Amino acid sequence: MRTYELMFILRPDMAEEDQDKLISTLESAVNTSGGAVKSFERMGKRRLAYMVRRFQDGLYMLLTVEGSGGLIHELERRLRVTEPVIKFLTVRIDEEQKRLDKIKKIRDARRKTPPAPAEPASGETAAVTA
Amino acid sequence: MADETRTSTATETASGGERPSAPDRPSGGDRPDRPSGGDRPDRGGDRRGPRPGGPGGGREGGRKYFRRKKVCKFCVEKIEAINYKDVRLLGQFVAESGKIVPRRLTGVCTPHQRRLSSAIKQARNIALLPFAGRAS
Numbered sequence: 001m002r003t004y005e006l007m008f009i010l011r012p013d014m015a016e017e018d019q020d021k022l023i024s025t026l027e028s029a030v031n032t033s034g035g036a037v038k039s040f041e042r043m044g045k046r047r048l049a050y051m052v053r054r055f056q057d058g059l060y061m062l063l064t065v066e067g068s069g070g071l072i073h074e075l076e077r078r079l080r081v082t083e084p085v086i087k088f089l090t091v092r093i094d095e096e097q098k099r100l101d102k103i104k105k106i107r108d109a110r111r112k113t114p115p116a117p118a119e120p121a122s123g124e125t126a127a128v129t130a
Numbered sequence: 131m132a133d134e135t136r137t138s139t140a141t142e143t144a145s146g147g148e149r150p151s152a153p154d155r156p157s158g159g160d161r162p163d164r165p166s167g168g169d170r171p172d173r174g175g176d177r178r179g180p181r182p183g184g185p186g187g188g189r190e191g192g193r194k195y196f197r198r199k200k201v202c203k204f205c206v207e208k209i210e211a212i213n214y215k216d217v218r219l220l221g222q223f224v225a226e227s228g229k230i231v232p233r234r235l236t237g238v239c240t241p242h243q244r245r246l247s248s249a250i251k252q253a254r255n256i257a258l259l260p261f262a263g264r265a266s
Contacts, residue, residue, distance in 0.1 A: 007215075007256050009256065009257065046258075048257040049254070049257045049258060049259050049260040049261075050257060050260050050261060052257055058257065062215075087255075087256060087257055088256075089214075089252060089255050089256040091214070091252065096211075099210075100210055100211055103210050107208075
């Protein structure tokens with residue numbers, strides 16, 4: 001099982017109900033093919049950096065999914081077919097997450113081992129007064 | 131000519147790295163000297179020399195440029211996650227024209243620049259960053 005992040009942009013004039021409908025179909029597609037939806041986030045309306053299909057803005061959506069490559073293939077096919085989706089991007093994030101966790105672990109371990117060598121700097125002040 | 135102006139604006143954002151070589155150019159004056167490809171390797175070698183020392187232009191006398199030592203932002207601030215969604219972070223490494231700013235101007239280390247450039251490319255793909263023109 002791998003973790004993927006699907007970001008897709010919907011056209012800005014899409015109705016709320018239609019958005020919900022699209023999202024629920026995507027989620028059901030994930031569930032039927034043995035995957036799991038980890039999270040879903042509406043990132044809201046954003047200005048696009050360049051024109052896409054004559055749209056200057058878009059509704060950004062972020063779907064985090066756990067599943068196999070076949071599932072992603074299916075989801076991408078669906079997004080491609082769905083007309084209000086103007087752009088999408090899938091990124092695999094589990095390896096990156098593993099890397100980050102490893103770094104974090106190393107950092108935490110390093111922080112714990114030296115238990116704050118607090119040296120009283122009294123000699124220094126004495127030198128200044130003298 | 132256009133190339134020249136662009137490099138000068140880019141150095142303003144990063145540091146005054148290009149400045150010292152600028153006086154050389156008019157004195158050289160002519161076409162044959164101008165190709166920046168000739169300048170660049172020279173500057174690369176130059177940079178390795180005076181960088182730890184501090185005052186950049188000891189030779190030729192009158193230069194008083196202090197070349198600040200460039201450091202990798204990601205190493206210093208311990209930013210490990212370079213994500214395509216973080217537009218504010220990525221925007222610092224994209225020129226006004228939309229280009230990825232080279233390492234020699236920003237001082238980012240090679241592993242981080244590699245991650246950075248791939249993140250910028252992903253962000254471009256999903257219309258968070260422009261391919262050309264008008265930064266953010």
